[in-house]
Amino acid sequence: MRGLIWVIGLAALAVALAVVGRYNEGFVLIQWPPYRIQLTANLFILLLVVGFLVVHWTLRLVARALAMPSAVVAFRARRKSRAAQRAFERALTLLFEGRYGQAVRQAESAYAAGHAPALTALIGLRASHGLRDEARAATWHARALEHDAETRSARLLTEAEGAVQGRDFERAAGCIAQLQASGARHVAALRIGLSAAIGRRSWHEALRIIRLLEKHGGLSVEQAGPMKARAHRGAIAERRGDASALLAYFRAQPAIERDDARFVHAIAEALHAAGDNRNAERLLEAHLDSSWDEELMALYGRIPDGDLPVRIGRAEKWLKQRPQDSGALLALGRLCGYAGLWGKAESYLEAALSLAPSAGAHRELGRLLDRLGRSDEANAHYRAACDEERQNAAR
Numbered sequence: 001m002r003g004l005i006w007v008i009g010l011a012a013l014a015v016a017l018a019v020v021g022r023y024n025e026g027f028v029l030i031q032w033p034p035y036r037i038q039l040t041a042n043l044f045i046l047l048l049v050v051g052f053l054v055v056h057w058t059l060r061l062v063a064r065a066l067a068m069p070s071a072v073v074a075f076r077a078r079r080k081s082r083a084a085q086r087a088f089e090r091a092l093t094l095l096f097e098g099r100y101g102q103a104v105r106q107a108e109s110a111y112a113a114g115h116a117p118a119l120t121a122l123i124g125l126r127a128s129h130g131l132r133d134e135a136r137a138a139t140w141h142a143r144a145l146e147h148d149a150e151t152r153s154a155r156l157l158t159e160a161e162g163a164v165q166g167r168d169f170e171r172a173a174g175c176i177a178q179l180q181a182s183g184a185r186h187v188a189a190l191r192i193g194l195s196a197a198i199g200r201r202s203w204h205e206a207l208r209i210i211r212l213l214e215k216h217g218g219l220s221v222e223q224a225g226p227m228k229a230r231a232h233r234g235a236i237a238e239r240r241g242d243a244s245a246l247l248a249y250f251r252a253q254p255a256i257e258r259d260d261a262r263f264v265h266a267i268a269e270a271l272h273a274a275g276d277n278r279n280a281e282r283l284l285e286a287h288l289d290s291s292w293d294e295e296l297m298a299l300y301g302r303i304p305d306g307d308l309p310v311r312i313g314r315a316e317k318w319l320k321q322r323p324q325d326s327g328a329l330l331a332l333g334r335l336c337g338y339a340g341l342w343g344k345a346e347s348y349l350e351a352a353l354s355l356a357p358s359a360g361a362h363r364e365l366g367r368l369l370d371r372l373g374r375s376d377e378a379n380a381h382y383r384a385a386c387d388e389e390r391q392n393a394a395r
Helices: 002-022 041-097 100-112 117-131 134-146 148-165 169-181 187-199 203-215 221-238 243-252 261-273 277-290 294-302 308-321 326-338 342-355 359-371 375-394
Strands: 027-032 035-040
Touching: 027 041, 035 041, 041 100, 041 117, 100 117, 100 134, 117 134, 117 148, 134 148, 148 169, 148 187, 169 187, 187 203, 187 221, 203 221, 221 243, 221 261, 243 261, 243 277, 261 277, 261 294, 277 294, 277 308, 294 308, 294 326, 308 326, 326 342, 326 359, 342 359, 359 375
Parallel strands: none
Antiparallel strands: 027 035
16 A cells, blocks of 8 residues: 555656646756757756766765675674674573583683673683583683672672582682672572581581571571571580580570570480580470470480489479370380389380380380399380381381
8 A cells, every 4th residue: 555655646746747847948058168058947957866866876886885894894793793692691591401511612602702701701610610620610710800890799609609519618618708798798698608607517607697597588487497406416516525515505595596496405415415414404394394395305204313203293294284195104114214113114114105106115115124024025025126116117
């Protein structure tokens, strides 16, 4: 439709020009002695227009011919730039896909073409870390340093991540320290710093970072709990055998962590191993009075000394709240055995077995019956304990 409108418009214009030209009786006289040329005005106008168009298109053709070399250079540069951009995008995609070898090759192409050299160097560095190729990583690290003014934080974070992957935790910690010195305390840096602290067995630093991550949403409560427990176990292991250091460490922790059953268990177990059973009992009793935990109760039952009648009375009070708890019954059986209350010990252990047969209860009852000289019954319980352990292993 548009073409038809143009044809009709041009036809109308031609008709209009023809009509106007018919009534134009003027002429143009060109005198160049000894020549004299006379043209009608219409022909002169037509020749003038045609001449203008010829000159115009000739000049444009010459200009384009002269510009051809630079146009070819610009075309090649654009094509090279597009190829470099495609290589960069492909390298980034391959990095996210975990195809590090191909990512390095694409990054080489993009870097050689000069496309986003700072970011390309980081892609190459991270991919080299993924390949565990130290020589390539060193090359890309040197390239990244050339553009450190643009991407210093990203370079330090990438270097720290690669150091953690290579288990060079000291180097990773150094990179994170430099990053934090510049004011960068974001979640990604804290996570890598946590890995470095755990790798270095710097448990105090690990706990500090875990608390920061939990505070800023980098770790949920469910994720932070086991991590704190691991860090506390590491710190407790460093103080094992020193009861005063263990108690000082326990008291130095936030109240919310001192109420965690895993932490209380680890501290009480270490105090028991260090020979400070009294403080171990106090910690376990304080927690069990406010919050029940089977593992803490089991540990409480394994501590053989202290004021046993008082301890048995406290445990019986807990049992009244949970009369069907086999763990509490087993712990009470052990405590009564330590106190020489053989009849009560036997009844508690048999009650524990009636609720939930376990290797521990069978073995404890076997030991008790051995003391009482009932060897045949004791051997039967020892065999039952072995059977329970085999069944548990099969599961």
